[in-house]
Amino acid sequence: MSASPVDEGLLRQVADTLEQHRHTVVGLSHAIAADPELAHEEHRAMDRCAGVLEQAGIEVERGAYGLPTAFAARFGSGDTHVVLCAEYDALPEVGHACGHNVIAAAAVGAGLVLAPLAEAAGLRVTVLGTPAEERFGGKVDLLDAGAFDDADAALMVHPTPYDEYGPRSLGIEEWQVVYTGRASHASAAPEQGRNALDGLVAGYQAVAMLRQHLRPQQQVHGIITHGGDAPNVVPERTEGLFYLRARTPDDLADLRERVRACLQGAATATGTSVEITPVGHTYLPLRPHAGLVGAFTDACAALGRPYTPDPQGDGLGGSTDFGNVSQRLPGLHAYVAVHSWPAVNHQHEFAAHCVTPQADETLLQSAGALALTALAVAGDPGVLHDPDPTS
Numbered sequence: 081m082s083a084s085p086v087d088e089g090l091l092r093q094v095a096d097t098l099e100q101h102r103h104t105v106v107g108l109s110h111a112i113a114a115d116p117e118l119a120h121e122e123h124r125a126m127d128r129c130a131g132v133l134e135q136a137g138i139e140v141e142r143g144a145y146g147l148p149t150a151f152a153a154r155f156g157s158g159d160t161h162v163v164l165c166a167e168y169d170a171l172p173e174v175g176h177a178c179g180h181n182v183i184a185a186a187a188v189g190a191g192l193v194l195a196p197l198a199e200a201a202g203l204r205v206t207v208l209g210t211p212a213e214e215r216f217g218g219k220v221d222l223l224d225a226g227a228f229d230d231a232d233a234a235l236m237v238h239p240t241p242y243d244e245y246g247p248r249s250l251g252i253e254e255w256q257v258v259y260t261g262r263a264s265h266a267s268a269a270p271e272q273g274r275n276a277l278d279g280l281v282a283g284y285q286a287v288a289m290l291r292q293h294l295r296p297q298q299q300v301h302g303i304i305t306h307g308g309d310a311p312n313v314v315p316e317r318t319e320g321l322f323y324l325r326a327r328t329p330d331d332l333a334d335l336r337e338r339v340r341a342c343l344q345g346a347a348t349a350t351g352t353s354v355e356i357t358p359v360g361h362t363y364l365p366l367r368p369h370a371g372l373v374g375a376f377t378d379a380c381a382a383l384g385r386p387y388t389p390d391p392q393g394d395g396l397g398g399s400t401d402f403g404n405v406s407q408r409l410p411g412l413h414a415y416v417a418v419h420s421w422p423a424v425n426h427q428h429e430f431a432a433h434c435v436t437p438q439a440d441e442t443l444l445q446s447a448g449a450l451a452l453t454a455l456a457v458a459g460d461p462g463v464l465h466d467p468d469p470t471s
């Protein structure tokens with residue numbers, strides 16, 4: 081038997097510090113849950129997180145990296161820099177039904193635990209408030225603004241019904257597709273018309289035929305949002321929305337090329353033209369990092385956290401802007417169970433589950449495990465070694 085990979089002394093320090101902050105961390109989670117704010121409007125959630133960190137003597141920059149509801153709390157020094165991501169945006173109608181209150185409090189809690197330990201561990205820590213995950217892709221803006229430039233690893237947890245510490249997700253890209261033809265009298269002078277609805281329908285059909293020959297988990301779904309204005313006018317302008325999803329950046333690039341060919345071929349066939357405009361940021365697929373998943377798994381085991389896998393799980397979740405982070409640098413996006421099944425994310429019932437004593441326990445264990453994982457990154461360069469850089 082090998083010894084536990086988690087140092088006993090550190091484990092005790094982490095557990096003790098966490099216990100001291102239990103009330104504050106759980107209180108933060110519940111306060112955010114009770115006061116949901118939508119993407120890019122999370123001013124009070126940012127203030128709550130910042131307030132807790134400042135109370136512990138940590139300096140916080142609010143409105144960091146040009147985003148009014150982002151913050152950065154930085155401490156420690158040394159060669160290793162770990163970023164802890166705190167999401168805190170909610171959803172319309174269902175509030176904190178994705179449990180981002182747990183994410184924020186876990187990141188802040190990990191920060192509180194690491195504050196007295198970072199210096200000695202040679203660890204630089206940034207607790208990064210990352211707004212607008214549910215819409216707009218705030219982390220893509222943060223990446224572009226350099227928030228992760230000198231980071232060695234980025235860590236976060238996300239509450240879900242079951243545990244899955246190294247999940248995958250599909251990347252997603254949204255396209256607005258506009259066909260332009262020429263209007264004409266549909267009966268008196270149809271030969272002068274170029275039918276933009278035919279363009280869009282033919283494009284849609286071509287995509288439907290393409291589906292059979294796609295790689296596993298390459299997906300396209302489209303709708304027609306404007307199909308013309310009057311049956312006796314040859315449609316001049318039509319519009320659709322398409323989502324493209326894939327499991328790897330390469331699959332997404334391949335899909336992009338093939339769907340574009342379908343839509344352009346349809347324009348050629350119908351004598352129309354097509355304009356394709358991506359909407360918002362592309363969310364890239366999550367890229368699990370085996371070393372970080374291993375360190376987090378060891379940390380959870382050391383803290384006595386039971387592992388509850390999804391009995392039917394394929395380890396493939398929805399889409400997240402952390403995918404873009406994980407494609408740029410080693411990233412951990414661990415799904416942590418709040419034992420809500422059959423309630424799942426984005427349901428009212430899930431929001432209720434994210435403030436139960438069970439969720440609070442998950443939150444505290446997650447904070448401790450994130451802190452131990454950050455310390456493992458600083459203490460063992462092997463953790464960041466990726467045995468499979470092509471995955």
Ligand SMILES: [Zn+2]
Nearest residue numbers: 178214425426
């Ligand atoms: Zn969500």
Ligand SMILES: [Zn+2]
Nearest residue numbers: 178180213238
């Ligand atoms: Zn979420």
